Amino acid sequence: MNINATIIGQLIAFVVFVIFCMKFVWPPLMAAIEARQATIADGLAASDRAAKDLELAQEKATAQLKEAKVQAASIVDAAKKLEAKIVEETASKAQVEKERILASGHAEIETERNRVKEELRAQVAVLAIAGAEKILERSIDAAAHSDILDKLVAEL
Template identity: 30%
Template sequence: MEKLINDFSFGLFFWQILLFVGLVLLLRKFAWKPILDAVNSREEGIKNALESAEEARKEMQNLQSDNERILNEARAQRDGMLKEAKELKENIIAEAKAEAQAEADKVVAQAQATIASEKKAAIAEVKTQVAGLSIEIAEKIVRKELSDNGKQLELVESMLGEVTLN
């Protein structure tokens, strides 16, 4: 250090200070100002990006709440449509059952009417056959009974005895 003090020169010191001040001024004008401007613009860009991100986050929250609301409305609408469809289905089924019951009652009534008319026709036919058979049997019996004259007279007298005059 002693050597530095012995070799010290004011002229050299002056020129070094002058160059240093000139260098600082040049750096300030051409380097520091663009560097500081770049740093400031970068800071502004980051600040703008953070503000944009915050706005995007708020907008995303709004969109999510809108989506939730729309989803709830869609669910309510779907539930309403399902309820209407269920009621419509139940009404259609009830109407179909009523129509089927009415048709079944009509078919049963027709079948009963057909059965009754066929029963009457069968009874009439049986009566006709029974009457025909009865007449044939009576005819055969009468022929057999009336083949003899004594029996004929006896039959006429018994019938006359049964008949009373009024």
């Protein structure tokens, strides 16, 4: 087991291999590994961000839903109030209308009654005269006694 010139050959081979490895093997491999590590780190960061965004969005959605519920409740309230108001207004309008119709009915009835009364009065006068004529026959002169008859008619 002598040490001989092999040591020189091996040393040269060693140096050449290390230089080759340093120039052409290590850098591209390391670059690829580091690039992948960066990609993975970015991906993880992005997923973290997405999770946070999702949480925020959910919170926002919940808040909006709550607000919408409150708004809906207030709208329903307002609608109920409006309904009550409309019913009230309509009822009062109907009342007024009813009174107006009643009043006009009364007036019409009154007019009709007065007209009938006049008619009747006239007819009664005629009937009274006719009755008196029948009772008195010739003894009574219509013209002579018209003032009495007129007085009678006026009293009816």
